[in-house]
Amino acid sequence: MPKLWNETIEAHRHAVREAILDTxxxxxxxxxxxSVTMSKIAEKTGIGRATLYKYFPDVEAILAxxxxxxxxxxxxxxxxxxxxxxxxxxxxxxVLTAYALISYHRERHGxxxxxxxxxxxxxxxxxxxxxxxxxxLLTEVAATGNLRDDVAPDELASYCLHALTAAGTLSSEAAxxxxxxxxxxxxxPAR
Numbered sequence: 001m002p003k004l005w006n007e008t009i010e011a012h013r014h015a016v017r018e019a020i021l022d023t024x025x026x027x028x029x030x031x032x033x034x035s036v037t038m039s040k041i042a043e044k045t046g047i048g049r050a051t052l053y054k055y056f057p058d059v060e061a062i063l064a065x066x067x068x069x070x071x072x073x074x075x076x077x078x079x080x081x082x083x084x085x086x087x088x089x090x091x092x093x094x095v096l097t098a099y100a101l102i103s104y105h106r107e108r109h110g111x112x113x114x115x116x117x118x119x120x121x122x123x124x125x126x127x128x129x130x131x132x133x134x135x136x137l138l139t140e141v142a143a144t145g146n147l148r149d150d151v152a153p154d155e156l157a158s159y160c161l162h163a164l165t166a167a168g169t170l171s172s173e174a175a176x177x178x179x180x181x182x183x184x185x186x187x188x189p190a191r
Contacts, residue, residue: 021066088140103167
């Protein structure tokens, strides 16, 4: 059965948009933020500048869209880890490890790019989703008796996120995993 014309057009637009996002990110990581222009993006993507401007007004808008797609992917992955069957403490460790590794890799992009991408309402909303996800997991762990009871789960979620942000300053993934272990130790009840 042939595709409807609207579906074909929409699929083409989606493919062009994705190509713009991927090409822009590749150019930024290869040449640096300040060397990327709309002309270079259009040339590398294989589209005309006029077409590029129909999709995005400037490089910053392209990077914001790329970042939103990237953050959405991270949140989907963390949500998937959180929803797996099994022990709540193990799922918490999986989520915290994945988040710490995200923090570790995020810092490799440099401060200029980080300052551009990690601002705005979308980032604030994603941060709240992440906090809620971890808080829900902590509440599950608390129900098993394996979480300290002298600090509320919302405060512990904040503790986890702030502690694991330090992963961005570490020298290796092994160090990141040690940081996760230390963070988890701070969540355990006093014996």
